[in-house]
Amino acid sequence: MIFSHSYVSSWMMCGSTLMDAALLVIASNEPVPQPQTREHLVALKIMGVKQIIAVQTKIELVPDEEALKHYEAIVEYLSTELEEVPPVIPVSALHGVNLGHLIKEMVERFKPPERDPTLPPQMYVARSFDVNRPGTRPDNLRGGVLGGTIIQGEFKVGDEIEILPGIYHQGKYHPLTTEIISLRSENIDLEYARPGGLIGVGTKLDPALTKADYMVGNVVGLPGELPPVWEYIDAKCVFLERVVGLKEELSVRKPDVNTLIELNVGTATVPAIVESKGPEDVYGLRLKIPICAEIGQRMAVSMRISGRWRLVGYGFIQRGREYKY
Structure with missing residues (x-):
């Protein structure tokens, strides 16, 4: 999905809320730092994301000497902004250069944070969908789907859940309660889900309530256990x-x-x-x-x-x- 630049800041902040680690992508054919580089790095610092790898992309577009100077400029910039300079990996996605090294560095450096599975479960809703195709008969309609990241605890298929602040209707907000009928990560169906990665939560909600990301910004939890x-x-x-x-x-x-x-x-x-x-x-x-x-x-x-x-x-x-x- 591609957004116009006027929406980038809000989506960037939303995304950084869900991250445990990040790749800071910096193009070799542009001076360091670009405004968006500064903005993204500040966003990561504000949201407390400390596991970072810088990726120097598009090295095939500049001569070797310029790529090396650009690399040094990235290191110098990051040294002024971060307590510790993260790895800077030059890559060419077009030619597949250094992609294996980047993946190796991610596997070795990015560590899942310790989480307490006994805490009351909470999930931030980052997307919401109506998965029914046009023309689906009423008796074949599937409930709305919530997409996001579980930040603590564990959800299971069959759980009754509460969604706050809920939906806006007739001048005020109304909390929602429903049941989890499915949990899905990528193409894998799950019986339960814990923090880490993006999760799709199938519910019994009217799909009209979840279409077009209408539920973004809500928090999901067990009834009576969500924050104020x-x-x-x-x-x-x-x-x-x-x-x-x-x-x-x-x-x-x-x-x-x-x-x-x-x-x-x-x-x-x-x-x-x-x-x-x-x-x-x-x-x-x-x-x-x-x-x-x-x-x-x-x-x-x-x-x-x-x-x-x-x-x-x-x-x-x-x-x-x-x-x-």
Whole structure:
């Protein structure tokens, strides 16, 4: 799937929420760093992704000497941004050069984090689908499918699940409950699923509710065991010195009261209005879309700059006011 550049930032933040490790891809025929390189690296740092390998691509497009200088520029850039410079692997996907070495490095360096399978299960919804073909008869319709990553615990076929904040209908949000009828990873049917990789969850939901990614941003769990749903939060915010994603150097101006900002919390992209600005950059934020989130959960903060949302910082939820269903 290909998105226009105006959507890249939100999808990038959503994706980085689900990652345990990342490949930072840098083209050999462009100066280092490009605005998007800075933006992606900052996003990985904000979301706490520390397992990184840099991939220097398209080495077939430049002479050997330029490729070597470009490699050195990547190393120098990463040394200023990260505590430890990750491996930088030059590759040519077109000619299959060094792909085996890249895969070997991924296998050796990328380690799954330790997770407690006894925790209450939670899954971030990153996609949702209607898998029925046009013209399917009503008695043959299959329930909606949720796609995403399990962040803790274990789901099993047959589990009753709750989905928060739910769906918007007639002026307010409504929580959903349903049953897991299938679990699938790639083309493999599962009886249970734990954290790691992307999972498709077949449900008994009306497929009209899940079509066209309508459920993105929700959190799935067992009934009564999900975090609170907030309509207002106080968040401790940390702002970057410079706006990332721009070619020119531009200092970050902290948002004032009544400013519209954008938050990325889990897989949810949420517009918010700054209602108060306290000491030590604790901001009171009225959310235009409720979120299901833990106290202390990390979030990315963006502001509208030069015509699109730009990453300017991050924050942690300290407290809030729960949404009244």
